[in-house]
Amino acid sequence: MENEIKSHYSYSEVITWLENKGVELYGNHFKIIETDYSIVYKLIAYFLKDEASCFQYGINSAKGILLSGPIGCGKTSLMNIMKYLATAEHKFFVKPCRDISFEFIQDGYQIIHQYSKGKLYESAPKTICFDDLGTENNLKYYGNECNVMAEILLSRYDLFISKKLQTHITTNLSASEIENFYGNRVRSRLRELCNLIAFDNTVVDKRR
Template sequence: MNHNPTEQNTSTQEQTKTIQSHYSYTEIIVWLEKKGVELYGNHFKILESDYSIIYKLIAYFLKDEATCFQYNINLNKGILLSGPIGCGKTSLMNLMKHLTPTEHKFFVKPCRDISFEFIQDGYEIIHKYSKGKLYQSEPKTICFDDLGTENNLKYYGNECNIMAEILLSRYDIFTSKKIQTHITTNLSASEIENVYGNRIRSRMREMFNLIAYDKTIKDKR
């Protein structure tokens, strides 16, 4: 990655006020808030206490290399957005779709919906959300929303941890085709390991930049 030294003359501390970028992050936040009101209604508001999270997401999804460098964000990896229930993870990722350049567009898919599709269609669903064999020839970038809310399900008597299987397949296309995956979850790293196993956890370290809300943040709902 080519870093311009004139763009790197700021502190690397995670303070939003120190960001120097050719983008105006304050203007982008105003625009995102307007977009949020359009999508979610007049009660939608971006709180100043969330700016440190949102600045990182903006930097990543705009591919702002200098700012990502300051935040130690790897543009080759996806985003794992972690935080308590009701902190606004899903709505933020839906907003980021509107910032993302066309070639990096992604869609948001709730993990619970995938588990229901698995009951209906079985193991084809793993291919649908990994290699893309059912509906398109190429895999796509996907944000799996609310990882951990799906259940282990039985299909013809065989139990399957559907998201674990999908994530293993997504790891393969990440390493072979550089296609990214994003995730939102309220699980901690140790809870992810308990639910999906240490094999998944180690692959997730390779696949994702972790951006985490403070556990004490209030439910915004």
């Protein structure tokens, strides 16, 4: 596989480095298995901004990443180690969608602003990976129901168009499930906002 990649990076060396970072974060059991290399190579190309490889993979480096796959396939842990591979100007942090929903219950609509335009004292919005999209619920704040993540993603889409702000997402939802949860408007904008990188649905749960 790596022989097909025309790149000045050694992808096998990068995978070894990522595995060491994964062991550091998650313990000695962490390993990137060979059947996942096709996914991991795409993420490496993207986060190193290796334009030649991105071109081969059909990845637009200006967009974010939508990493989809079944529960337990390793989406979250992969994005957590990719943080350390990202170039300085593309650093991001991982935020569970469920946590955002709980913050919304407590603090209300300012949470939507916080995860789109940023906090009032911040100079610019931040690149964020919204982890496990679909695990949060529609929530009520003082009786008003709100699809919090839909509103955040629509706001971040506007910022992507105006300021090239990138957004990353992990989810186990299919495209049709995303539309059911968040509406056609969100699904349509996600196509423009993110590169889709998808695990095969037959991937085994690595938590077993």
